[in-house]
Amino acid sequence: MEELTGKLLVVHPQLTTDPVSRQGQIGVIATVDLKRDTISVGFGGGPIGKYSSDALLVLRDKNELYQDTMTGVKDMDAKTFHDLLELNMKQERSGFGNVSAAMKIALDSPEVMKRSMISLEDYISRNQIMDISENVSFER
Incomplete structure (x- = not known):
């Protein structure tokens, strides 16, 4: 099992719907809820983006x-x-x-x-990452 919180990733550049407009930008996983397939990503400023694992690349x-x-x-x-x-x-x-x-x-x-690069969804599948905590926060 591997921890995802704190991992660097990229918001897919061709993502068509992104409420925080971070397509093609590098961010850090802040929280993970694999049961709901919701990954919260911080970008060092501005709002946190919430994405499904197939919208993110590692x-x-x-x-x-x-x-x-x-x-x-x-x-x-x-x-x-x-x-x-x-x-x-x-x-x-x-x-x-x-x-x-x-x-x-x-x-x-x-x-x-x-x-x-591969999608975070594929990365999780390949590494069989388990969700040990529903919302693990990334603290600086």
């Missing part, structure tokens, strides 16, 4: 991404390959600054984003 596992990048090199242009390697190196260093920088690389290219 970086793929760094080892899986590296493997796919190396095996798929023939199917991508040089810039995509370079960007994926740079993104993956930032993931290796961990920390909010590096993860945020990796997400910015992904957001700069639809192809890199497609290859390096």
Whole structure:
């Protein structure tokens, strides 16, 4: 089981309905209610946004991404390959600054984003995250 509170993510850039207009922006999970599929996201200022898990994107596992990048090199242009390697190196260093920088690389290219990010919904399914608390708050 993994804790989601405090995890960095991106509001899907093509999200059509977003009451706080944060499409394509990086935020931090503030509270989680998996039973209702409601994820509250803070953006360092302004109102908290409430989203379903399929409207949010997170970086793929760094080892899986590296493997796919190396095996798929023939199917991508040089810039995509370079960007994926740079993104993956930032993931290796961990920390909010590096993860945020990796997400910015992904957001700069639809192809890199497609290859390096998955929905939070898929991430939860893959990691079988359990909701241990209905509303866990993120405190700074």
